Amino acid sequence: MARFFMAGTNLLGSPTAIIRGRDAEHIQVLRLRPGEDVTICDTQGSDYKCRLVRADKEEAELEIIEVVPCKGEPSVSVTVLCGLPKGDRVDYIIQKSVEAGAHDIVFFKSARCIARPEDPYKKLERWNRISEEAAKQCGRGIIPKVSWAEDYGEVLNTAVHKDLALFMYETGEREPLNRVLDSNPGITSVSVITGPEGGFDAYEADLARLSGLHICSMGERILRCETAPVVALTAIMYATGNLS
Amino acid sequence: MARFFMAGTNLLGSPTAIIRGRDAEHIQVLRLRPGEDVTICDTQGSDYKCRLVRADKEEAELEIIEVVPCKGEPSVSVTVLCGLPKGDRVDYIIQKSVEAGAHDIVFFKSARCIARPEDPYKKLERWNRISEEAAKQCGRGIIPKVSWAEDYGEVLNTAVHKDLALFMYETGEREPLNRVLDSNPGITSVSVITGPEGGFDAYEADLARLSGLHICSMGERILRCETAPVVALTAIMYATGNLS
Numbered sequence: 001m002a003r004f005f006m007a008g009t010n011l012l013g014s015p016t017a018i019i020r021g022r023d024a025e026h027i028q029v030l031r032l033r034p035g036e037d038v039t040i041c042d043t044q045g046s047d048y049k050c051r052l053v054r055a056d057k058e059e060a061e062l063e064i065i066e067v068v069p070c071k072g073e074p075s076v077s078v079t080v081l082c083g084l085p086k087g088d089r090v091d092y093i094i095q096k097s098v099e100a101g102a103h104d105i106v107f108f109k110s111a112r113c114i115a116r117p118e119d120p121y122k123k124l125e126r127w128n129r130i131s132e133e134a135a136k137q138c139g140r141g142i143i144p145k146v147s148w149a150e151d152y153g154e155v156l157n158t159a160v161h162k163d164l165a166l167f168m169y170e171t172g173e174r175e176p177l178n179r180v181l182d183s184n185p186g187i188t189s190v191s192v193i194t195g196p197e198g199g200f201d202a203y204e205a206d207l208a209r210l211s212g213l214h215i216c217s218m219g220e221r222i223l224r225c226e227t228a229p230v231v232a233l234t235a236i237m238y239a240t241g242n243l244s
Numbered sequence: 245m246a247r248f249f250m251a252g253t254n255l256l257g258s259p260t261a262i263i264r265g266r267d268a269e270h271i272q273v274l275r276l277r278p279g280e281d282v283t284i285c286d287t288q289g290s291d292y293k294c295r296l297v298r299a300d301k302e303e304a305e306l307e308i309i310e311v312v313p314c315k316g317e318p319s320v321s322v323t324v325l326c327g328l329p330k331g332d333r334v335d336y337i338i339q340k341s342v343e344a345g346a347h348d349i350v351f352f353k354s355a356r357c358i359a360r361p362e363d364p365y366k367k368l369e370r371w372n373r374i375s376e377e378a379a380k381q382c383g384r385g386i387i388p389k390v391s392w393a394e395d396y397g398e399v400l401n402t403a404v405h406k407d408l409a410l411f412m413y414e415t416g417e418r419e420p421l422n423r424v425l426d427s428n429p430g431i432t433s434v435s436v437i438t439g440p441e442g443g444f445d446a447y448e449a450d451l452a453r454l455s456g457l458h459i460c461s462m463g464e465r466i467l468r469c470e471t472a473p474v475v476a477l478t479a480i481m482y483a484t485g486n487l488s
Contacts, residue, residue: 234479
């Protein structure tokens, strides 16, 4: 079924919805006819099941049949925080993390980052466009926000304010991810920190440990920096019953 | 620690190992000195912990200290069978499936494949090189074999000869993946079939069902064809205790 995002819309209580601009044109392109079903997502996790009343190039009017929670939204809100990798690995992490169910994605510069972002803030618009495209494509109920954290302290502070805060690390003393997840049932928010190509410096792991994060292992295989977030997200979705 | 694959080698019982050719040159490039530790993987799942005795451009002699099972190998053998996608999605599926712990990867042409392989057998050498590179990089104990299945019957036949056979499908009556995995403890071999860009035709799912495969869902989000294998593999690794 055709699916459109209407960010910030509150259609609750309203009998009809009006779609304008690019989405109205898109409805024309899709050759949708009056009486056909269309879903409007309010990007807050609610799906508005609608029926098309009329449509032209400028606008489309839809009758709202019912409002339901978007099935594409997991019951757990996962914030993914990644040491900035090089080039298209960033795009990849955004696209796959959105598919895997991330609530939001934060990039930051860590000690061993090879990437040298001139001005990461300039990239945010493009990064968030990638998130929106992925969200539409896989049927999410929100558009996961992509942001930039100025320093590592900010990253740790964001991480520790979740029900469960995880730091993926390749060496030293670590807790198995499955044990940490199984021993924390009923969590509704999780943060996951993963490193750049070069991994994390020992002091970054020490700081995470001191801040109260769980230093976790995801098995003996060394995952690439762009693979770790989607594997961690999938494990969390599996453990919280969101992969069924 | 430096890691080398010596395919088909049986070093068992032998006190020393000789490395020649490219790997010997690589040892030179790495500037490894006598006395330093080197791991030789026999690509059968065993790691030979060695100490370098001597090395020049032609060959390197190593003293074998001990033979241990490769920690990078999961306890469950997963065969991934994918409807052939377009272009570099294939490379991506191979690399990520190897990282996620696949035992072997099979591509096949399904009803809705967009990709039109002239001669897939010509591509096998390149596909297997991608697998070997990924296996070295992430510390696998084997080099997962990439192969081509001639027809769908062969695919289903391969799939049903595992302890558990899974068919990932987006619509209709499906079993939640986590329920299937949780109700099949102690499995040592699993097959996972995933579709190409366009997904599977209904008759392909029906045939899989009739063949005894579990038709599974991985949540309400629609995963891209190159994302589904790594998500399914991660769920299986998590459920079988191989993500810790």
